[in-house]
Amino acid sequence: MTGAPSTPNNPAHAEDRVPGASASRPLLITIAPWVWLLPAVFIAIMAWNLRWMSDDGWINVRVVEQMLAGNGPVFNTGERVEVGTSTLWLWLLIAVSALIPWFEPSQLAMVLGTGFTATALVFAGLGSMQLLAPRPSVGAPVIWVPAGAAALAALPPVWDFATSGLEMSLALCWLAVCFWGLARRLVPLPATRSATRVGVAFRPWWLPVVIGLGPLVRPDFAVFTVAFAIALLVQSRRRLASGVIAALLALVIPGSYQIFRMGYYAALVPNTALAKDASGARWGEGLAYLFDFVQPYAVWLPVTLVLVVQLTLVRRWIAAGDAARVALTLALPVAGVLHAAYFVRVGGDFMHARFLLPATMAVLLPVSVYPLRRPADRLAIVFVTVLVLWAVTVATGPRTRYADIKTEGESSGRPIQAGLANERGWWVSRTKSHETVKIEDWIWAGSNAEESMLARWDLERDRSYYAEGGLESDTRGGAIHDHLRTNNGIVTRISPGVSIAVENIGATGVLAGNGVHVVDMIGLSDAVSARVRYDPMFIGPARNGHDVKPVYWRLAQYAAPTRDESPDLQRARAVLGCRPVRNLVRATTAELTPQLFLSNLRHSVTYTRLTIPADPLTAQWKLCQ
């Protein structure tokens, strides 16, 4: 199946053509078979028109540049830390940037993002057609109209995160391709009880491979991988060998990469998961995040409608004994709800709606398009009409705006809703040209971008220092901050070179160039700070995922010792010398030899489980016994 015209139930099909249709048939009838593609066209237009790079997107670009410069898939030269959450997106960017070097990686990310998002809606439609398609002999001609796909395409956050330099487009495309791959194995309706199981689980071979890529799309996409795998097994003949081969196919790429990750980065998960405390529970913030998405667009309306329709279909298919369809139809919303629940538990995100988009798509996918038959099915018309009306209302309605993104609720120690951001709006307003796609747009764009150029130029002139940023905003540094303030935040570096510690490392990192060591105050870029745990006594309130780690952990690593250092800094330096932390530092910074790779592989569980209390005294007590 390559497109709508070849769909068995398509009006373009010979037996379904309108009597008397000819080369001069009316335009409306000519375009009707293509109506289902409108959301894909629409999202492509919106994504391209609103194309932008987020600061986090530039983190990927810096890794691409380090890789292309021969420094390996790292953020800072000499520190093997995995700063990208989406392995597949990052390596895709690396590959495309290597193949097409005359464009900036960020420009290529725009093309990939727009393409993946539009492709996602095409595959979503094709998958729905397979899921809901009757046999050619059943019923009257069908026109496929956008339903769930229209709802998804109408959501402004989808327009934003179609690009942004982050992996959301790939994530949506992966969901749709998996769905289509599974749907195309289904027998056309009405399926008989005996005919719902088709072939072995590893046919076609690429399907389990693609399904297995979920954790590389994002680690949390493992939940979708499991759901798709269950659907695959349910729709396949029950043979042990079939399941084992499919599992092996699914695991070959993520398994290989996991071995690489454990040996190279000495961790089981990306550093982002450790730094942002992906296992912590922040239900209050998470619910605020959920409502911040559901309420402005009334997302509950399409979701409820779609779920009702799906339940109706599921009941019908259960009655018909079509377990394959039931499994696929249920797998998506169930996995989607679990995925959304996970992000609500960890407190959501600071970017409006971003992490709830996969779940939304998962719920909408089974009915991305919907068949309108003749004679007209009134309920179907009502369903489609309401969805399309909602979509038009949302797409033409006002965008979510935030007056600022500063943290509120400091007394409770927790950020509240104001910590969320219309991230695209924020960065577009920060850059002076109001463009964000090329790195030159970010020169002196604020939020640390100025330090990056200065650091780059200083390194060119062989100047050497460690510069601590954010002294004005962080009021908890005490004596160390006083010392830093009197020195403009600039102290001697532990070794020659230039290090800058900033809160937004993306564009800063790219502008500064590969040679400048860029330290993330949140802990994304180094293995030690990432493992410093949240402690309200030592870490100030911040937006979700933006807990600034105490300054002494950075100084201990990168600043040369001085006389009269504060006790906290002295203790932090001592902790770095204690075996668990010393081993971790060695595992990620020593020259990588086969022996070290194997050692990292063996100890990666230990390194991943290692946590460092924010208080150096407690850390000393815990880690230096």
Next chain:
Amino acid sequence: MTAVRALVRPPLVIAVAVVLAVVVLAAVTIVRLTLPSEVTLRSCRFPGPLTPTALDPCRLVVMDAVTARITHVDPRTGRVELDLAESITTSDNQHFIIRLAADRRFSDESPVTAQGVVRAWQDLADCRQRQPAAFLLGTIEGFQTTESCTSEDPRAMTGLTVIDERTLAVRTSAPDPDLPARLAHPATAPMPQSYYDFRPQSGVVPIGAGPFQISHNHGSEILLRRSPSYTGPFPAAVDSIRLPVYIDGGEAFNDVSAQELDFTDVIPADRLIGGRARSASDGRFALDGGSTTLKALRVADSRLADPRQRRALSMAMDRDFLAARLFDGTVHSASTWSSDGSVGACGTACTYSPEEARALWEQAGGMAGSITLWGTRADSDYPVLDTLCNEWKVTIGLNCKVELVQDTKELNERVNGGSGGVTLVSLQESTMAQPAHLTTYLTMLDWTETDAATAAAIQNADHASLGAHLAETMAVIPLWAGQTPHLSSSRLRDVHRTPMGTVDPVELTVR
């Protein structure tokens, strides 16, 4: 239904579309041909009223368009041509007879007369007003310098005689072959009697005899329209010039890049980095050969009174490196106090030497607290100041911060009001106004530094004395000098700069 189906048959649809396209194209062409041509140029908040004597670029471009002068300088060739004058005759370059052209009128229809010209020149030369542009008439007999000025009894220039309604005689104190060229400057423009009668009002909507007249001046925008009464030899090629005021020079750059503004002569440094402005502008970025800009730091902080401190600040800045990185090579390191090198010699004090800077700084006892580097949003100074601040932080450990105010007027108010700190100043110098550039040192130095001798040196364009004073005190630290860059839209056919360094309004044409 059949009719509807017939309507949407492809051949018919194509035919209708073609006809519609032709109609729309024709309509657009007709509208474009009949629409008045308009050019938009970046403007800024004026530091004072709109008077012919203004020398800042934003006011100068308006007065250049609104007034007519005795002569005009062809921006392409530099040749001096007659404008208000029908003839200028002299046998010794000291005695000039200027005959005004007949039928030249101000836009209020009053005639341009020899009496009016003399009145304007006497007004400009009135020493009590301390007009920086007064130097233009400095060779005319009886010209009184500022330092010899007595407010009670200012002398009129004796070298000016009205012969008749259209003729005047000018006598200079020494042969001055360049006088006709200087009479092309807007500061020498005659103004109608109403200008002097209603000066406050005239400072908002001045009337001149130039090719344009002011249609409105809202404060946020000035609109110049072609003057219907203009009969001179340099008529405007466009119908109107719109001059929107930009608070942030970077926004003007954005608007020219987006073709929403036709011209800006403020190119923020961050747009020059890595050749951005050049590469992104498709050849619309250019350096102006007619004027140069000297960037310097004016030190006005009592905690930096020791010249050793200022010398250390100067030596801590790597001018050559930053000229290449920050300004894309459009400037070069300045080692004197004027862009042509005629004022003073900074010598080693303007050479990057971090070790010596550190030693000198420590010898002078450093400085307690934090210093503020001041600049303006209008000139998009932030990247330059941020970079200089970094140079001082890293090299001599000076604690500094950057503050931006709206424009030069506010900057001067702050610094003269005792805010202290160090101020970034951009001195635009042109072939016609270089002595005026020197007089700006008067305003920069008068906080503590200027003694009578220095003031006299400035007034008399005594480069050597002024240079020696500046080299000794380092009250002004030269940074970079270079041709003034500008960016124009692709609508503009040609951009020519006047000898004053401003865009020539008469020569503006659109594609």
